[in-house]
Amino acid sequence: MTLDLMSVLVMTTLVVNVCGILFIVETLLRRDEGAGNVWALAFLAGMLTTLAYALWAQTPDAWWAIAVGNAAFVASTGCMWLGCRRFNGRRTGWGTALVAAAVLVAGGAVAIAGPEGGDWAGALGMFIPLIAFAAAGCIECLRGELQESRTAWVLAAVLGLQALFYVSRTTAFIASGPDSDLFLSAFGMVSTGFLTVTLTIVAVVVTSVLRATRAPMRGSLLSRAPGATHEGIVVEGVFADELRDLCERATWRSELVSVIAVRVEDLEQISTAFGTEVARTVTETWRTGVRRYAPSNALVADDGPMGLLVSVLVESPIHARRVAGVIYRGLFEDLGRVGGGVIPVVGVGVALSDASGYDSEALMRVAREAATRAATSVETSVLVGHDE
Structure with missing residues (x-):
């Protein structure tokens, strides 16, 4: 079965947005200690990513949508890492600054290339931060309080798989080019879309379980005053x-x-x-x-x-x-x-x-x-x- 790019993007957008909306709604129903809020930003950025790429697929002249999508993708993975650090009670100040800088680089690389940059403008400016943040998130899941939860090991596997995929994708991009048969068949938008759908579903389940151990439902606390x-x-x-x-x-x-x-x-x-x-x-x-x-x-x-x-x-x-x-x-x-x-x-x-x-x-x-x-x-x- 062969799927065209637009069908894959529609499927990816639907899954990511449904998962993101469910997680964000659940965030509003809970008293979070911080990690859930950061993960909600990650899913929100992921939703923006899929919408931007879908717009680019429908309107090729909208080259700026690639800049928005790349920047949002980096923000999504970066926030997953920051959420893991927050769950472990670690400082996130310098990490937030690092993620913000990477987002600017990812979006700026496309903006510098401009309309003539093509479909893969600024790709390395996105790939490299994705590898770094996914790997850092995987490591963070295997230390501190997250290490004690087997559920967090699943999230570590998700982020580790993402890091490995983008290491391979970057290598193929540099060695063979984005128009090669190897890159298009193994690391093109279609295969990436299927991977994104799978990882998003697993990630939303895992982060919801992890957050549930920390954040009780708001309704159970309504009877108490803020300092009670x-x-x-x-x-x-x-x-x-x-x-x-x-x-x-x-x-x-x-x-x-x-x-x-x-x-x-x-x-x-x-x-x-x-x-x-x-x-x-x-x-x-x-x-x-x-x-x-x-x-x-x-x-x-x-x-x-x-x-x-x-x-x-x-x-x-x-x-x-x-x-x-x-x-x-x-x-x-x-x-x-x-x-x-x-x-x-x-x-x-x-x-x-x-x-x-x-x-x-x-x-x-x-x-x-x-x-x-x-x-x-x-x-x-x-x-x-x-x-x-």
């Missing part, structure tokens, strides 16, 4: 704002800010092996326990389905580790008394402003990473993290 708590535990967005304010005030007095992350593993396995009632009891016990054993002036917040964050001012690193130790020992004792002796793996990570600075995002990221390492460590269940 549930059983003394605030939502993550409120915690981030409060921690940012605490860091700002602590900077004035050179006070030591500590963020303690508590992660509980094996809840899914416990539910499978011992039933949902036991798993629910264990969950309620560790959530209540963190609040009970944390200092009375500490702020406790949700951090996904298997984590809690605690922020508190401490006198010294030793004091911070002591506070974390009290939380861990209290949890271990409480969990030993419930659920028929079923005790999940608990990891406690500590981040300190003297090592990570008064950057709230950095403090949360370092604490999460330390808690993840502590949960898998055989030597200790409480680790003090350090920024990279």
